[in-house]
Amino acid sequence: MHITTAPTERHTLAVVVDNEPGILARIAGLFTARGYNIESLTVSEITADKSVSRITIVTSASAATMEQILAQLDRLIPVHSVTDLTALGPHVERELALVKVRGTGDHRIEALRLADVYRARVVDATTSSFVFEVTGGREKIDTFVTLMAEVGLIEVARTGIVAIARGKDAA
The missing domain is CATH 3.30.70.1150 (ACT-like. Chain A, domain 2)
Structure with missing residues (x-):
């Protein structure tokens, strides 16, 4: 039997979150639990009061898998926004x-x-x-x-x- 896999594409995601303990572990855990690989991960506070952080994640996935990743990230409570910069266009x-x-x-x-x-x-x-x-x-x-x-x-x-x-x- 021949099994075909969907082609994967590299995606850069920008995730804006409340800066609270454990959020990075929850996001990394979401990837790990589903077998998604994180190729690059950076995080830093982006507001003067240090209450909001931006996480940049680079991963490779098929279009269907990327839809799942985006939806699952968006459902996490302290997440303000999830943007697939790759799909958005030039960045x-x-x-x-x-x-x-x-x-x-x-x-x-x-x-x-x-x-x-x-x-x-x-x-x-x-x-x-x-x-x-x-x-x-x-x-x-x-x-x-x-x-x-x-x-x-x-x-x-x-x-x-x-x-x-x-x-x-x-x-």
Whole structure:
């Protein structure tokens, strides 16, 4: 018997929630309980009084599964809104990474040259290493990390994706 699966597509979701203990665990639990994978997850307070947070979730799912995810997220009590930025249309996505690289001799010069090309900023330096801060799309950061692996990559820390809809209207 041949089983066909629906094609999956990457989606970026913006979820606005009350900033209360346990909400992130409830949202992650919703994904886990149903076998959905979270590829990236970021959260931060977005109001001056710190009462509301925005959670950005990147996941891959079929159209039918995405409908279920959106409906289930929307039903959670402290959720104000759920927006599928991917379905909404053009949006801006960015990620930040800190990349620690060994750097002596020619490798040091090459690491600095590559950092300049990728507009990475040196945020820490010793005589034997650098920590670069690089921001941009996922592909840019992936490529930068791959190149740094060739000159002495030590460690990488990434924030996960933040995203916002383009244009004058809020998501």
